[in-house]
Amino acid sequence: MPEGDTVWLAAQRMHTALAGATLTRGEFRLPQLAALDLTGATVTEVLPRGKHLLIRLADGRTLRTHFRMDGSWHIYRPGTTWRGGPSHDVRVVLATDGWECVGYRLHDVEIVATADEGRLVGHLGPDVLGPDWDxxxxxxxxxxxxxxxxxxxxxxxxxxxxxxxxxxxxxxxxxxxxxxxxxxxxxxxxxxxxxxxxxxxxxxxxxxxxxxxxxxxxxxxxxxxxxxxxxxxxxxxxxxxxxxxxxxxxxxxxxxxxxxxxxxxxxxxxxxxxxxxxxxxxxxx
Missing domain, CATH: 1.10.8.50 (Helicase, Ruva Protein; domain 3)
Structure with missing residues (x-):
């Protein structure tokens, strides 16, 4: 069940796979973002905020995704068969030379300026698993x-x-x-x-x-x-x-x-x- 701990663990694993690397593939399989290509962007960090997952890029943008009830990120080595579900459930693909991060059934997929993240998560209360828990x-x-x-x-x-x-x-x-x-x-x-x-x-x-x-x-x-x-x-x-x-x-x-x-x-x-x-x-x- 995707709750805050699930998002926290996904963020840690994706940070390890993506942080500091340049994307060789940045593909969206969503109508509203189908024309967007993140290939060539560098990932600076991946972090959780409650049930939201934030992927920050060096160019000052942030990709936000939400799992809701059925979303998930899966991480594979290049050439490995994706096993997270049928291909039509894939929403986002972020790949580097060493890893492929595949987002299945993700919700609230959005790109914003990192400086504007508050528009997406500023309403949230203290993060139960966050470093600034209060x-x-x-x-x-x-x-x-x-x-x-x-x-x-x-x-x-x-x-x-x-x-x-x-x-x-x-x-x-x-x-x-x-x-x-x-x-x-x-x-x-x-x-x-x-x-x-x-x-x-x-x-x-x-x-x-x-x-x-x-x-x-x-x-x-x-x-x-x-x-x-x-x-x-x-x-x-x-x-x-x-x-x-x-x-x-x-x-x-x-x-x-x-x-x-x-x-x-x-x-x-x-x-x-x-x-x-x-x-x-x-x-x-």
């Missing part, structure tokens, strides 16, 4: 909207950048917080945010995303993908629901016992099968 600022931004659902608020990249749905549900489970609790009712936001960062730091150097400490299939997550299966802590069946504004809903897993609401939860809570609202106990005294 816990206090992230918490301050979250508290600006105390009536928002915590599960929605920590996915809002304007509050803090990099957290995706997987780390949302796993963090809230580990902290015992109901996903539909109001931000203002979460007693220790600092702990919630810091736990999410700890999980991401633990996973950023490898493609596997484990929150339990095990990388074995089926044992790597506490609640994500485990609807109806017993909670690893208490045995209660894990619930699944939809959360988020209309057209932007994200599936949410949680344990109704370990994450029992201790204050009235947001009445917009929807539980059960996605798309099928069902009654929910508001809180447990």
């Amino acid at each position: 816990l206090d600022e992230a918490v301050r931004r979250l508290r600006q909207n105390p009536d928002e659902q915590i599960g929605v608020a920590i996915l809002d990249q304007r509050n803090l950048a990099g957290i995706g749905n997987l780390y949302k549900v796993e963090t809230l489970f580990l902290c015992g917080v109901h996903p539909w609790a109001r931000v203002g009712d979460v007693e220790d936001l600092e702990t919630v945010v810091d736990r999410a960062r700890t999980l991401m730091l633990a996973n950023r150097n490898h493609p596997e995303q484990s929150t339990t400490g095990s990388t074995r299939r089926g044992q790597d997550h506490w609640v994500a993908g485990r609807k109806g299966r017993p909670c690893r802590r208490c045995g209660t069946p894990i619930l699944l629901g939809e959360q988020g504004p209309a057209t932007q809903e994200r599936v949410t897993w949680w344990c109704p016992t370990c994450q029992a609401a201790r204050s009235p939860i947001d009445p917009r809570a929807r539980t059960g099968e996605p798309g099928r609202p069902q009654p929910v106990t508001l809180y447990r005294r």
Whole structure:
């Protein structure tokens, strides 16, 4: 699942392959950029910003890409068969004498002046995996909207950048917080945010995303993908629901016992099968 740690790892690998090298191929397979050719440009650095990947060029331009749910960059030696998917899924090809970086199903592909990067990423909150991470600022931004659902608020990249749905549900489970609790009712936001960062730091150097400490299939997550299966802590069946504004809903897993609401939860809570609202106990005294 492409989240901030996935983008961080991709940026490190692409920086190693491209930084300081001149592109022998800079091809775009997108209608809006089909006429653009980056051949001859020199890459100065590749770095992540939340879920955005920035490729800076020596001529003062930056290529920004976003993975969203299904995008990825793959790196190959010249002459190696590309195995990231069918050729019609390729969006960008950046090659040097030593490497070929192939972008599959990339989104928000755009070239801007490096000085104008703020137009693309300036709205983002503190980067969870960034060198300038600021816990206090992230918490301050979250508290600006105390009536928002915590599960929605920590996915809002304007509050803090990099957290995706997987780390949302796993963090809230580990902290015992109901996903539909109001931000203002979460007693220790600092702990919630810091736990999410700890999980991401633990996973950023490898493609596997484990929150339990095990990388074995089926044992790597506490609640994500485990609807109806017993909670690893208490045995209660894990619930699944939809959360988020209309057209932007994200599936949410949680344990109704370990994450029992201790204050009235947001009445917009929807539980059960996605798309099928069902009654929910508001809180447990």
